[in-house]
Amino acid sequence: MTTTAIKYEPDLSKPLLHEIMERSGQNLPACYQCRRCAAGCPVGVEAGVTPDRLIRMILLGDREEAMNNLLVWKCLSCFTCGARCPNNIQTARITETLKQMAKEAHTEPLLPKVAAFHNAFMKATSHFGRFNEVEFMGIYELENTASAVKRGNLKIITDEIKASSRLGLAMIRKRRLHFRLARVRNLAEVKALYKKSRQQTDR
Amino acid sequence: MEIAYYPGCTLHASSELYDIQSKLVFRKLGVELKEIEDWNCCGATSAEKTDEFLSIALPARNLGIADASGFSEMVIPCSSCYSRTLVSQKKLAGDPALLESINAELTQKVSGKIKIRSILELLVPRAQSGLIGEKIIKKLEGLKPACYYGCLMTRFPCDMEVPDNVENPQGMEIVCSALGAKPLDWAYKTDCCGAAASVNDAEMSLSLMSKIMKDAVARGANCFVSTCPMCQFNLDAYQEEIREKYGIAERLPVYFITELVGIAMGLSPHEMQIDRHFTEATGLLKELELI
Numbered sequence: 001m002t003t004t005a006i007k008y009e010p011d012l013s014k015p016l017l018h019e020i021m022e023r024s025g026q027n028l029p030a031c032y033q034c035r036r037c038a039a040g041c042p043v044g045v046e047a048g049v050t051p052d053r054l055i056r057m058i059l060l061g062d063r064e065e066a067m068n069n070l071l072v073w074k075c076l077s078c079f080t081c082g083a084r085c086p087n088n089i090q091t092a093r094i095t096e097t098l099k100q101m102a103k104e105a106h107t108e109p110l111l112p113k114v115a116a117f118h119n120a121f122m123k124a125t126s127h128f129g130r131f132n133e134v135e136f137m138g139i140y141e142l143e144n145t146a147s148a149v150k151r152g153n154l155k156i157i158t159d160e161i162k163a164s165s166r167l168g169l170a171m172i173r174k175r176r177l178h179f180r181l182a183r184v185r186n187l188a189e190v191k192a193l194y195k196k197s198r199q200q201t202d203r
Numbered sequence: 204m205e206i207a208y209y210p211g212c213t214l215h216a217s218s219e220l221y222d223i224q225s226k227l228v229f230r231k232l233g234v235e236l237k238e239i240e241d242w243n244c245c246g247a248t249s250a251e252k253t254d255e256f257l258s259i260a261l262p263a264r265n266l267g268i269a270d271a272s273g274f275s276e277m278v279i280p281c282s283s284c285y286s287r288t289l290v291s292q293k294k295l296a297g298d299p300a301l302l303e304s305i306n307a308e309l310t311q312k313v314s315g316k317i318k319i320r321s322i323l324e325l326l327v328p329r330a331q332s333g334l335i336g337e338k339i340i341k342k343l344e345g346l347k348p349a350c351y352y353g354c355l356m357t358r359f360p361c362d363m364e365v366p367d368n369v370e371n372p373q374g375m376e377i378v379c380s381a382l383g384a385k386p387l388d389w390a391y392k393t394d395c396c397g398a399a400a401s402v403n404d405a406e407m408s409l410s411l412m413s414k415i416m417k418d419a420v421a422r423g424a425n426c427f428v429s430t431c432p433m434c435q436f437n438l439d440a441y442q443e444e445i446r447e448k449y450g451i452a453e454r455l456p457v458y459f460i461t462e463l464v465g466i467a468m469g470l471s472p473h474e475m476q477i478d479r480h481f482t483e484a485t486g487l488l489k490e491l492e493l494i
């Protein structure tokens with residue numbers, strides 16, 4: 001579970017490290033644990049894992065823990081860690097990679113709403129090439145509700161309805177919610193890009 | 204002069220007021236914003252987090268359209284679209300194989316020649332040259348904005364030449380000062396509002412916004428100014444919740460930089476769509492006799 005790995009396992013560490021370095025484009029071994037990233041990270045304290053700790057985890061080869069910690073799911077891609085790192089390490093690129101790895105490994109995301117949000121965004125924009133809020137909210141709430149039902153947590157659903165209706169009503173009042181459908185005319189071209197992306201991940 | 208313009212999805216939807224303001228304000232400054240043809244969603248943070256290929260390929264299609272448009276510059280007011288488009292352009296410049304693979308799918312190919320500009324890169328030189336000063340009808344005296352940049356104006360996921368100070372940017376302060384406002388020195392100008400976390404990790408995002416709000420209030424700000432539609436939306440739409448939850452008495456209107464420039468240049472509150480804020484935003488301007 002969440003024991004801190006202090007044992008170095010080269011057999012476990014090398015493949016994990018190389019995979020993450022390759023995919024994220026970040027030079028993890030350059031980290032000398034100065035923790036400037038930790039000082040600036042807006043979510044590290046609450047997540048219980050700061051960027052330096054995540055990097056250490058990966059260097060030690062703890063694959064499970066690397067994908068299943070709150071920093072990976074709470075990271076806001078604010079790029080503060082990377083802007084301040086003396087070794088130019090962008091932890092946001094690492095958390096992005098780990099989220100993608102978790103998805104490929106069919107691991108249940110630690111924060112299902114975060115995963116549902118980004119999946120719904122990509123699904124919504126794939127349909128018409130542009131982001132339509134109403135369509136997005138529909139897809140997002142469906143994904144969200146399905147995952148909450150699966151976990152038997154109905155309170156999440158009522159809270160969600162309350163929050164989104166409060167916001168939705170305010171948006172209508174301020175003429176900030178739009179009901180006409182935005183779409184790209186040359187949709188085939190956008191769809192071809194989505195298709196190419198799928199071919200690449202299937203490979 | 205004319206310049207290419209990528210509004211992105213938000214400026215055609217929940218932040219339409221920013222689109223309207225930008226076009227009117229730049230017209231007054233002698234710049235016509237020409238929306239590029241048939242653009243698509245840049246993929247925003249979601250593509251970046253879930254799909255490496257699309258995070259480059261989606262903005263690339265827009266870059267191809269912009270490259271073929273004949274303009275030399277394109278302005279992108281939304282910080283997220285701005286950041287993602289710049290990252291895509293930079294990545295493609297250094298990765299010929301990826302460029303070829305993406306160009307194979309596009310009718311209008313990426314050539315890499317369009318220069319991407321943030322809205323501040325257009326406003327700051329015009330404030331410094333005195334052009335904005337000349338056009339001002341009403342100095343924004345009494346306005347004490349906390350200029351809020353958020354993350355994506357100055358921090359990028361890869362090496363990038365940033366046209367402002369990364370930790371303590373000054374672009375908005377330069378513009379606000381040219382308008383006669385008194386921007387304040389404060390500590391949270393480049394902190395994160397949580398972005399999409401306001402929807403998918405609400406507690407976290409509200410707590411971040413409460414810190415931003417508290418510092419602005421403590422420094423004596425009477426409003427926020429922003430260039431990012433996401434930051435603007437978050438601080439504006441969730442302010443009531445932040446105030447309730449964190450016991451903050453003050454309310455601070457959250458203006459886009461464009462509406463302040465517009466009001467100072469004599470555009471009407473109606474033209475600037477100031478009634479479309481969640482946190483009431485006309486009262487302060489009336490109180491200060493600016494409208």
Ligand code: SF4
Pocket residue numbers: 030031032033034035036037038051052055081084085086087088089
């Ligand atoms: S700032 Fe960079 S070098 Fe320092 S601990 Fe963080 S990742 Fe490692």
Ligand code: SF4
Pocket residue numbers: 037040041042043044051074075076077078079080081082091092095
């Ligand atoms: S990008 Fe993620 S890990 Fe880095 S400082 Fe921001 S929230 Fe923390």
